Amino acid sequence: MSALFDVLTENIDEFGGGLWVTLRLVGGAFVIAIVVGTFVAALRIAPSAWLRRLGGIYVETFRNIPLLVLLTLSYAGLRRAGVEIGTWTAGIASLGLYTAAYVAEVLRSGVFAVSKGQIEASLSLGFSYAQTLRRIVLPQAFRTVIPPLGSITIAMIKNSAIVGASIIALGDLLKNARIVQSDTFKTEESFIWAAAGYLVLTVAATIAFRFLERRLAISR
Amino acid sequence: MGYLVDPDNWEWLITARNARFILEGFLVNVQIALIAMVFSLILGLGLALLRLSRARAVSTATGLWIDLWRNLPLILMILYLAIALPEPWRDAYESAAPGFLPDVLQTGRVFAALLALVLYNSAVLAEIMRAGIQSLDRGQGEAAAALGMSYAQRMRLVILPQGLRRMVPATISQLITLNKDTTLVSIIGIQEVMRHGRILTGNNFFGGVQAPLLQVLIFIGALFIVVNLLLSRLSRRLEIRERERTGTTPEPVSGVEDQLAVATAD
Numbered sequence: 001m002s003a004l005f006d007v008l009t010e011n012i013d014e015f016g017g018g019l020w021v022t023l024r025l026v027g028g029a030f031v032i033a034i035v036v037g038t039f040v041a042a043l044r045i046a047p048s049a050w051l052r053r054l055g056g057i058y059v060e061t062f063r064n065i066p067l068l069v070l071l072t073l074s075y076a077g078l079r080r081a082g083v084e085i086g087t088w089t090a091g092i093a094s095l096g097l098y099t100a101a102y103v104a105e106v107l108r109s110g111v112f113a114v115s116k117g118q119i120e121a122s123l124s125l126g127f128s129y130a131q132t133l134r135r136i137v138l139p140q141a142f143r144t145v146i147p148p149l150g151s152i153t154i155a156m157i158k159n160s161a162i163v164g165a166s167i168i169a170l171g172d173l174l175k176n177a178r179i180v181q182s183d184t185f186k187t188e189e190s191f192i193w194a195a196a197g198y199l200v201l202t203v204a205a206t207i208a209f210r211f212l213e214r215r216l217a218i219s220r
Numbered sequence: 221m222g223y224l225v226d227p228d229n230w231e232w233l234i235t236a237r238n239a240r241f242i243l244e245g246f247l248v249n250v251q252i253a254l255i256a257m258v259f260s261l262i263l264g265l266g267l268a269l270l271r272l273s274r275a276r277a278v279s280t281a282t283g284l285w286i287d288l289w290r291n292l293p294l295i296l297m298i299l300y301l302a303i304a305l306p307e308p309w310r311d312a313y314e315s316a317a318p319g320f321l322p323d324v325l326q327t328g329r330v331f332a333a334l335l336a337l338v339l340y341n342s343a344v345l346a347e348i349m350r351a352g353i354q355s356l357d358r359g360q361g362e363a364a365a366a367l368g369m370s371y372a373q374r375m376r377l378v379i380l381p382q383g384l385r386r387m388v389p390a391t392i393s394q395l396i397t398l399n400k401d402t403t404l405v406s407i408i409g410i411q412e413v414m415r416h417g418r419i420l421t422g423n424n425f426f427g428g429v430q431a432p433l434l435q436v437l438i439f440i441g442a443l444f445i446v447v448n449l450l451l452s453r454l455s456r457r458l459e460i461r462e463r464e465r466t467g468t469t470p471e472p473v474s475g476v477e478d479q480l481a482v483a484t485a486d
Contacts, residue, residue: 060445060449061445063396063448064396064400064444064445064448064449064452065400065441065444065445066400066401066402066403066441066444067400068403068404068406068407068414069403069414069437069440069441069444070441072414072433072437073434073437073438073441076433077433077434077437077438078434080421080432080433080434081223081224081432081433081434082223154291158291158292158293158294159293160293161293161295161296162293162295162404165295165299165404165407166407174293174295174296174299178299181303187300187303187304188304191296191299191300191304194296195292195296198291198292198293198296199291199292202291
């Protein structure tokens with residue numbers, strides 16, 4: 001047992017540094033996913049058929065393409081084409097844009113969960129379309145989508161491990177654990193600590209979203 | 221934009237055996253996905269039934285097993301098993317792998333990849349199936365019991381057909397995810413579509429035209445998009461057919477948005 005902890009304490013810089021890189025990666029991608037996802041969801045419910053189609057193309061493309069293809073494409077692919085993009089930008093953008101497609105779908109379903117009668121009532125009370133969306137629909141939509149948003153965030157934390165394993169090779173938690181493994185040949189220990197790090201992050205995300213859910217829950 | 225659509229940069233696609241080489245790689249991904257799908261669905265159903273067992277210990281232990289594999293990054297498991305899978309297991313796989321599989325799929329490395337894919341996906345699918353079964357009205361099982369059906373009969377004839385049908389969309393979403401995840405096995409050196417793509421761009425592989433990486437990756441991405449769109453269309457078809465056959469609209473499963481999000485976001 002102490003051998004297990006020795007691997008952690010002797011390589012605390014690698015594990016700690018890796019965890020910090022993973023955390024920044026996930027944080028950056030989360031912001032992009034929410035912003036782009038909300039925008040795409042708005043396109044998906046827009047009054048114009050062309051805009052809806054545009055949103056649909058975004059969702060179908062980014063949801064059906066493997067993340068590894070996106071990561072390789074945004075870094076090595078663009079580099080070969082003469083567009084120099086840094087490792088951080090490529091990693092955060094790929095993970096964020098990929099996740100945004102899922103966020104958009106969840107937000108859209110949240111909007112549809114708001115009953116039509118409420119929208120009609122609001123319009124007949126003299127609210128404009130924009131006011132109805134901002135004051136009636138969106139606040140309720142965001143609340144109903146908090147649990148699935150939590151699931152998406154957890155999936156994104158797990159997916160972030162692909163960034164370090166891809167050609168981008170950012171020194172994230174998994175990448176650094178593999179470096180420790182090849183330096184020390186302590187295979188089980190290295191991977192157990194990496195797994196523990198990801199579990200800490202996913203459990204933290206679960207707790208945070210549960211807290212949000214309780215704070216914002218609609219009492220019916 | 222000019223670079224992207226410049227015909228010179230797409231010439232590789234119609235040159236020599238390039239396109240065929242990519243498709244051969246993609247076929248390896250499809251085969252890995254199919255094998256992993258079959259085993260994940262079977263194991264997933266088994267896990268779901270154990271999870272719903274009335275024996276507290278069995279249910280708790282299965283729950284822990286499912287949560288363990290569901291919450292680890294898949295790529296971590298693939299990389300770990302590629303290093304740590306014991307030699308005898310690899311050998312056993314190599315000698316047991318059926319001869320009709322292509323040579324790439326007969327190596328011990330593929331066993332590590334398949335094991336990781338099945339452990340992960342069976343856990344996720346078990347949760348989806350459990351949610352479907354639990355969403356059924358309790359009266360269904362009680363009525364079947366009142367009619368004198370045994371546990372096995374109730375499951376086989378009443379509960380599973382209804383419960384699993386409700387979860388077809390979520391299950392197919394997860395299979396799409398599995399499909400995409402097969403690219404991860406390139407990281408442990410299995411010669412599939414990503415590796416084939418890199419080979420084409422590495423040098424003048426089949427002579428003549430060097431393939432630009434960006435265009436090769438766009439082509440590979442398009443292959444996945446097409447296959448996955450076909451899968452989701454199949455899911456919608458099944459749903460519509462079901463609605464027409466039974467004349468009912470499928471009841472929404474509470475908490476299913478969450479399950480769907482889990483299934484689709486990985």
